[in-house]
Amino acid sequence: MRTTRAIIHLDNLTQNIQNIKTFIEPGAKMCVAVKADAYGHGAVECAKTAVKAGADFLAVATADEGKELREAGIQTSILLLSLCSPEEVSEVVANSITPLVFDEDYITLFADTAKKQGKNNYTVHLAIDSGMGRIGAYPEDAGKIAKKIVSSGLHLGGVCTHFATSDGISDKDKQYTDEQFKRFCLAIDNIRKEGIEPGLRHCCASAATLVDSAMHMDMVRPGIIVYGYYADDVNKDYLKTIGTPLELKEVMTLESEVCAIRQFKKGMSVSYGRTWTAEQDTEIAVLPVGYGDGLLRRFAQSGFMVAINGKNYPIVGRICMDQCMVNLGLNSGVKRWDKAVLFGSEQDGALQNADDIARATGTISYEITSCITKRVPRLFCK
Numbered sequence: 001m002r003t004t005r006a007i008i009h010l011d012n013l014t015q016n017i018q019n020i021k022t023f024i025e026p027g028a029k030m031c032v033a034v035k036a037d038a039y040g041h042g043a044v045e046c047a048k049t050a051v052k053a054g055a056d057f058l059a060v061a062t063a064d065e066g067k068e069l070r071e072a073g074i075q076t077s078i079l080l081l082s083l084c085s086p087e088e089v090s091e092v093v094a095n096s097i098t099p100l101v102f103d104e105d106y107i108t109l110f111a112d113t114a115k116k117q118g119k120n121n122y123t124v125h126l127a128i129d130s131g132m133g134r135i136g137a138y139p140e141d142a143g144k145i146a147k148k149i150v151s152s153g154l155h156l157g158g159v160c161t162h163f164a165t166s167d168g169i170s171d172k173d174k175q176y177t178d179e180q181f182k183r184f185c186l187a188i189d190n191i192r193k194e195g196i197e198p199g200l201r202h203c204c205a206s207a208a209t210l211v212d213s214a215m216h217m218d219m220v221r222p223g224i225i226v227y228g229y230y231a232d233d234v235n236k237d238y239l240k241t242i243g244t245p246l247e248l249k250e251v252m253t254l255e256s257e258v259c260a261i262r263q264f265k266k267g268m269s270v271s272y273g274r275t276w277t278a279e280q281d282t283e284i285a286v287l288p289v290g291y292g293d294g295l296l297r298r299f300a301q302s303g304f305m306v307a308i309n310g311k312n313y314p315i316v317g318r319i320c321m322d323q324c325m326v327n328l329g330l331n332s333g334v335k336r337w338d339k340a341v342l343f344g345s346e347q348d349g350a351l352q353n354a355d356d357i358a359r360a361t362g363t364i365s366y367e368i369t370s371c372i373t374k375r376v377p378r379l380f381c382k
Ligand SMILES: *Cc1c(COP(=O)(O)O)cnc(C)c1O
Pocket: 033, 035, 081, 162, 204, 205, 206, 207, 221, 222, 223, 224, 225, 231
């Protein structure tokens, strides 16, 4: 196996899910988001582990992601969170994936396809746009659209919405989430006024799941927290201050090995563009990992550190597609083929996690783990 690999701690995934479960209102189901290859962690393995740990639903973003789970023998209910193309509808229905719908055209498409495949009462969930400005019916139209679902011969299995600012902790953000929740409740009322049962009502992704149990309703949809990262501002410290501490463990560790050590004389430069020059004699370690693996080029500009034998060393020069260079200084004791940990869990020797990188580079942990590319083998540990 390649020395550059992502260790995936399925035991940590299980533990995170079990810890999160203690937050969830009794009776509320849990839908674990495994979209984007489980945020880069490996969808099939993570989905299987999540189901074993008690997930009632899984959530994907594309038809193919859902199909992949079905082909792996997973029979758990799967929610499709994004819209698929008309061409993909038959694949969605054939794999018994539950789509989010919200307009008449799309409802008709699913109703017709389900009929063609002989699937009566095919289950869909109605998406409500309560203020995210993405997909969903407006709350005032919810009754009408629900009626359309039922009259088309589909089964309304649930109704859902998504919050725009639930991972923020300012009064303004919290107020907006409250407003969205109210609009969502109004949509549910409008559905009931038509004499239609809304089914599973769900609105909480990770942040709202941790912050407000009054919003759990019938199901929550956590993603990032099951992989061991807090949802932006709803972090470890914040949860402590609101009296609901939560321990999460990073599921992914990205590691590599020192594949060469080069002796550098003062004045020698490293990598494309010669952005770094040795100010004194030094040793440079070469790592076989680059932006082709998801170690993005812009990481180097933020003083990215790599942990080798429990010590941090800076990446110097530009990160290449397949390689990067680390300044060891003199007498580091680092040897060729020593393990180099880029980020992840302390238990693997990491001195930073995806959140640290995210903060340093102006993004969120989601992007760091999701961008670890396919050519990095995932090594699953139970
Ligand atoms: C991705 C997604 C989630 C999970 O979000 P996290 O912030 O990772 O918990 C939940 N619901 C919807 C609609 C999503 O798109």
